Amino acid sequence: MVKIGNVPLDNGMPKICVPIVGRSLDELVQECRYLKDKIYDVVELRIDFLKDVLSLDAVGQALTVVRQELPDEAILFTFRTKEEGGETDVPESYYFSLLDYTIKSGTIDAVDIEYFRDREGIKKTLTVAKEYGITVIMSSHDFHKTPSFDEITGRLIGMKKLGADVAKLACMPKSAKDVLTLLSATEAIKSQYPDEPLITMSMGRLGAISRISGECFGSSLTFGSAKKASAPGQLEVTTLHQILQALHG
Template sequence: MITIGNAALDNGMPKICVPIVGRTVEELIQECRYLQDKPYDVVELRIDFLADVTSLPAVGEALAAVRRELPNSAFLFTFRTKEEGGETAVPEAYYFELIQYAVASGKVDAVDVEYFRNQDSICQTLAVAKEHGVTVVMSNHDFEKTPSFDEITGRLIGMKQLGADVAKLACMPNSAKDVLTLLSATEAVKAQYPDEPIITMSMGKLGVISRISGETFGSAMTFGSAKKASAPGQLDITALHSILHTLHGSKS
């Protein structure tokens, strides 16, 4: 069973992950406090929004503040690169240094590692994460288009073959057929790896259905917004929680 902190990524109703973003530690603290009475399973710190993200001590301060505010929350640490829709561009060497710093901090339960990065660095990071008992979500994001069925399945399977605990892919649909391609590819990979979690989503207004259909097609986690969405098409987490529970209840 793959987990992120106390959140088990098993089959059934998808877990809800809420991203928090802030340019300063104070903004992050306010984001954390806003979540106190909200329904979610995992909190994702999108550290690429932090103004001082190129300073490891500043990142350490942010990590400590978020963990202090949310001591019992399952915690996913993510630096989304500029190439995949993130806020800040950094050298690839620093990208991996940052992730390994978070792993070694003892304050995170999982880290996001992008699939289209240096493979030797990915493998080294996977080894460090395993040593510290930190779950690795390997990811790929396309904010322009939806890859073909074969490309989506190939990337998700490639992530698993590299050693990812969780394979994640998000893409932008330009038609309803694109959404069906993403859902069909998700189902195909889940059928091949029935006991291993994958996370997929089709972004934007067209893709909203993919954010609530994980129980049917095999995506183990969905992303909702609290104050500010980190990607187009995210639903408010309270509404998302209600929809998922309604759909889940209708299956029993």
């Protein structure tokens, strides 16, 4: 059973992940406190939004502040590169230094590693994450289009073969057929790996159905916005929870 902290990514109703995107320590504190009366399972710290993200000391302060504010919550750490829809460009070497530093900080439960980064860097990070008991979500994002069925399934299987605990793919649809392609590929991989968690989503308004249909097609975690969305098409977290509960019955 793969978990993020104490949150199992099992089959059934998808777990809800809320991104926090503060650009300063004060903003991060405000976002954490805003979550106090919300229902969710995991918090994603999108560190690429942090103004001083190029300083490991500043990142360390952000990690400490978020953990102090959310002492018992499951925390996923993500630096989303600009190439995959994030806020900040950094050299590849710094990207991996940042992940290594964070894994060893003792403040997080899971880390996101992008699939199309340096393979040796990925393997080293996977080794460190395993040593420290940190769950690895490996991810691929396409903000411009929806890849073909074969490309989606190929990427997800590739992530699993590299050693990811969870494979994740998000893409942008141009048509309803694109959304069906994403959902069909999700179902195919889930059928092939029924006991392994998977995260997929079709972005934007057109893809919103994919954010609530995980129980049917096999995606085990979905993202809902609190103060601010981190990607197009995220539903507000309370609304998302109500919809998932209604569908779950």
